Amino acid sequence: MADEESSDILRGTTLKVYLFLLRKGEPVGVREVQRVLNLSSPSVALYHLSKLEDAGLVKNKCGNYHVNRVVLKSYVKIGHLLIPRYFFYSMFAFIVLLIELTLLKPPVITREYFFSLATTLLFFSFFCYETFRTMRRGCL
Incomplete structure (x- = not known):
């Protein structure tokens, strides 16, 4: 996916999830994302992690997600x-x-x-x- 398309999905909660993964710097599970970001359920966290994975920004290894590609234009x-x-x-x-x-x-x-x-x-x-x-x- 192109950088422009990747940055287009980085809005709202998906952006918060991506920034959390960037700051954390190590693989995290769905429940940890849900707890830290105060999301209503693990399925909401999984939805946003899946969006990031489909965009190629995040990789999933055995249920733990880590940043695959850093997209920082203004940071x-x-x-x-x-x-x-x-x-x-x-x-x-x-x-x-x-x-x-x-x-x-x-x-x-x-x-x-x-x-x-x-x-x-x-x-x-x-x-x-x-x-x-x-x-x-x-x-x-």
């Missing part, structure tokens, strides 16, 4: 953490903003300094907004 995986890519951009913009406010501050505020500060603040705000939006949406 970076560091260990067991999934961090939105925009987080790194927002941290860079924050550091630039701090440097502008401390080291590059002129004795008299000029138009150029104000414009530079406003632009950096705008970029920082945009990247923070995108980071929180990505986290809230849970979209890969």
Whole structure:
């Protein structure tokens, strides 16, 4: 299945199941998925795991499922953490903003300094907004 088709099924509960398997990093059974994600029954967990298996994202070995293929467009995986890519951009913009406010501050505020500060603040705000939006949406 193509990456676009694989990412299309990653919505809602199926996405939560996939993210759980990614974070866990080891094979898990249907009951564990059901318990951890508070799904109503093991059959619901099995349904979502089957969807992921049909898409080629998950493999089943003796009833234990593990991630077969990682599809992360807007996240970076560091260990067991999934961090939105925009987080790194927002941290860079924050550091630039701090440097502008401390080291590059002129004795008299000029138009150029104000414009530079406003632009950096705008970029920082945009990247923070995108980071929180990505986290809230849970979209890969």
